[in-house]
Amino acid sequence: MRSINYDKIVMEMAKLCRDANYFLGDDVKNAYDRALAEEESPTGKEIIEQIKENTEIARTEEVPMCQDTGVAVVFLEMGQDVTVEGGGLYDAINEGVAEGYTSGYLRKSMVEHPFRRKNTGDNTPAIIHTKVVSGDKLKITVAPKGAGSENMSSINMMAPAAGEEGAKEFIIDAVRKAGPNPCPPIVVGVGIGGNFEKAALLAKESLLRPVGQPSKDEEIAKMEHEILDKIKRLGIGPQGLGGTSTALAVHIEVYPCHIASLPVAVNINCHATRHKSIVL
Amino acid sequence: MSKKQLTPPLSDADVENLQIGDQVFITGTIYTARDAAHKRLVELLEEGKELPIDVKGQVIYYVGPTPAMPGQIIGSAGPTTSYRMDPYSPRLLAEGLKCMIGKGTRSKEVKDAIKEQKGVYLAAVGGAAALIAKSIKKAEIVAYPDLGAEAIRKLEVQDFPAIVVNDCHGGDLYEEGVRKYKK
Numbered sequence: 443m444r445s446i447n448y449d450k451i452v453m454e455m456a457k458l459c460r461d462a463n464y465f466l467g468d469d470v471k472n473a474y475d476r477a478l479a480e481e482e483s484p485t486g487k488e489i490i491e492q493i494k495e496n497t498e499i500a501r502t503e504e505v506p507m508c509q510d511t512g513v514a515v516v517f518l519e520m521g522q523d524v525t526v527e528g529g530g531l532y533d534a535i536n537e538g539v540a541e542g543y544t545s546g547y548l549r550k551s552m553v554e555h556p557f558r559r560k561n562t563g564d565n566t567p568a569i570i571h572t573k574v575v576s577g578d579k580l581k582i583t584v585a586p587k588g589a590g591s592e593n594m595s596s597i598n599m600m601a602p603a604a605g606e607e608g609a610k611e612f613i614i615d616a617v618r619k620a621g622p623n624p625c626p627p628i629v630v631g632v633g634i635g636g637n638f639e640k641a642a643l644l645a646k647e648s649l650l651r652p653v654g655q656p657s658k659d660e661e662i663a664k665m666e667h668e669i670l671d672k673i674k675r676l677g678i679g680p681q682g683l684g685g686t687s688t689a690l691a692v693h694i695e696v697y698p699c700h701i702a703s704l705p706v707a708v709n710i711n712c713h714a715t716r717h718k719s720i721v722l
Numbered sequence: 723m724s725k726k727q728l729t730p731p732l733s734d735a736d737v738e739n740l741q742i743g744d745q746v747f748i749t750g751t752i753y754t755a756r757d758a759a760h761k762r763l764v765e766l767l768e769e770g771k772e773l774p775i776d777v778k779g780q781v782i783y784y785v786g787p788t789p790a791m792p793g794q795i796i797g798s799a800g801p802t803t804s805y806r807m808d809p810y811s812p813r814l815l816a817e818g819l820k821c822m823i824g825k826g827t828r829s830k831e832v833k834d835a836i837k838e839q840k841g842v843y844l845a846a847v848g849g850a851a852a853l854i855a856k857s858i859k860k861a862e863i864v865a866y867p868d869l870g871a872e873a874i875r876k877l878e879v880q881d882f883p884a885i886v887v888n889d890c891h892g893g894d895l896y897e898e899g900v901r902k903y904k905k
Contacts, residue, residue: 493849508851509785549788590803676900679899684901
């Protein structure tokens, strides 16, 4: 059994939080360039230029690209032959989040209760999803998620008869209803199948894919392409002020489901689709 | 679409001069407030009490910045989604507030109040938080420090960039813009 030190996890987690908020991935930057080339609206082009400039300021000055540095959504892939030495894994993750959000001058956006709404002061607790996998490594991914886009997400437990067309319609409608609120150009994460919570989790996980990388399932990849094309025709555009670059990509993940179910979840991400990983 | 300079406090004439799609650059004093601060302001008005800031002719920017790093005036400071302020905005417009800056659509009640009270709603580019911070030259908390990122701040800005979305003539760029590019 291989072991990883608690303090090492805290340190790496803190760095991931800072890096994810300062340094946007090349996958997203390349998607901006594609959007800029395609955008038909002059205002839309100007907005994409501003977003690109913002990304550069954040990178060179090491400051948060967006003031909403989000909820720390953490995905763990824990090898079954690895153990943590010196403390609990989730404690290490939360300590790392607190350390990263404090030392990195990131905004603390978590409140301790949905109604009483007192800020926890260090952006904990993180929302942690864990998978146990084979091997002796620990992969940590953080995807800081702002509320502007998260609040525009939705789920629909559809009748199987709705089929692919029904699912497409629901996804496009979610983007139409969201309009300018989730900071377009957006990335549309979709989970289809599983059950109520599995579909939502699939939608969130799909956002971890490099932006614009199609599904490995050819039929699903075709569906992603078709939906993206229809979303571009909605006219919402950058920041919702009209234009063709409403979304940078549509990512769909699917899973087996019950004979009577067709769950479809849409999790929208803003143009700052942040995710950083490390393998320990 | 034309480029215009705005210097608060704003008059009816300043606001009447603005059309949807105009790119505006604000120089001078503006205030920040989000939902928690709005709730307190409106509660004070309902109790007939005085506000901690005079909103007449003023601009409120919906933002909760990141903490300032050593040597920074303010942290990253992009707009937050405006609909959360919708329940409170008509009351503040009635009190003389002239301009709101945020992102995203407003309710019918807010749009009606913008027309009736001669106000204007501007959008700043959501997520362009590091870029927008460059236009902020001074920042000071003037009310509700207990709200942290959501405290009311007085900002001195220079050429703060925004776009007119709802003008006092009933125009709505979110509707117009989408209509133009819908296929």
